[in-house]
Amino acid sequence: xSSMLPDVEKNQQQDVxxxxxxxxxxxxxxDVRQQLAFLCHDLRTFTGNPAAAQRLNTSVYPHxxxxxxxxxxxxxxxLSSNVSTLRGAxxxxxxxxxxxxxxxxxxxxxxxxxxLTSLMAARRNKDNEEKGGGRDFVLCTSHDLxxxxxxxxxxxxxxxxxxxxxxxxxxxxxxxxxxxxxxxxIS
Numbered sequence: 001x002s003s004m005l006p007d008v009e010k011n012q013q014q015d016v017x018x019x020x021x022x023x024x025x026x027x028x029x030x031d032v033r034q035q036l037a038f039l040c041h042d043l044r045t046f047t048g049n050p051a052a053a054q055r056l057n058t059s060v061y062p063h064x065x066x067x068x069x070x071x072x073x074x075x076x077x078x079l080s081s082n083v084s085t086l087r088g089a090x091x092x093x094x095x096x097x098x099x100x101x102x103x104x105x106x107x108x109x110x111x112x113x114x115x116l117t118s119l120m121a122a123r124r125n126k127d128n129e130e131k132g133g134g135r136d137f138v139l140c141t142s143h144d145l146x147x148x149x150x151x152x153x154x155x156x157x158x159x160x161x162x163x164x165x166x167x168x169x170x171x172x173x174x175x176x177x178x179x180x181x182x183x184x185x186i187s
Contacts, residue, residue, distance in 0.1 A: 029085060032070065032078050036086070036153050038172055039069040041160055043146035051173060056141065063112050063145060068176055079109040087154035108152055115148040 042052035043064070055068055066075040078086065084104035103111060116139060139145065150157075159165060 028077070029081070029088065032074050032081075033086060033088065033153055034168065035069045035074065036065075036078060036149065037155055037159070037165065038169055039064055040146055040149045040153070040155060041165075041169060042069075043141045043149065044160070046142065055176075062109070063149070064141075065108075080107050082107060083111050083152050086152060103152075111152045112145070112148055115151075116144065119144055 042049070042056055046052040046056050056064055059066060061067070061075060062079070065078055066072060069075075070078060082104065083106050086108060087104075106114070119139070149155075
């Protein structure tokens with residue numbers, strides 16, 4: 001009987017370690033989601049927010065997913081994560097979001113690329129039907145990329161209006177300004 005106790009204790013320790021690992025992964029996804037929410041907010045509001053416009057104009061990362069919003073490591077994690085992971089358990093789909101099951105297994109990068117490609121194809125088709133084609137299309141961050149990112153992460157429009165989000169966003173901006181003043185340029 002006493003020989004079974006070490007096995008039971010070992011199993012309990014393994015369970016604790018496994019739970020801590022799951023908790024750490026959830027926390028990482030939560031942190032990345034928060035930063036992606038800040039990016040989404042900047043994409044939606046940059047015309048009236050000079051600081052957001054400056055952050056976006058200096059970004060050299062695909063779809064702006066990198067500093068100052070995410071570290072390069074976090075950006076890689078986000079872009080390679082499945083949409084289902086970024087949406088998290090129990091998140092509502094944004095207004096108009098399809099939330100299709102086939103989208104759940106796509107990585108964020110695949111989701112964004114396919115969504116933007118679809119938008120461009122639809123615009124070209126519409127232009128060809130209406131005017132005979134030949135028009136060059138430019139993607140708009142606030143009307144094209146922001147809604148796709150919002151859908152990919154399962155953010156609702158109301159989420160950006162909460163006091164908690166606004167306070168977190170202001171704190172994040174303050175932290176960026178402070179880091180930039182100290183020469184630890186983030187953006």
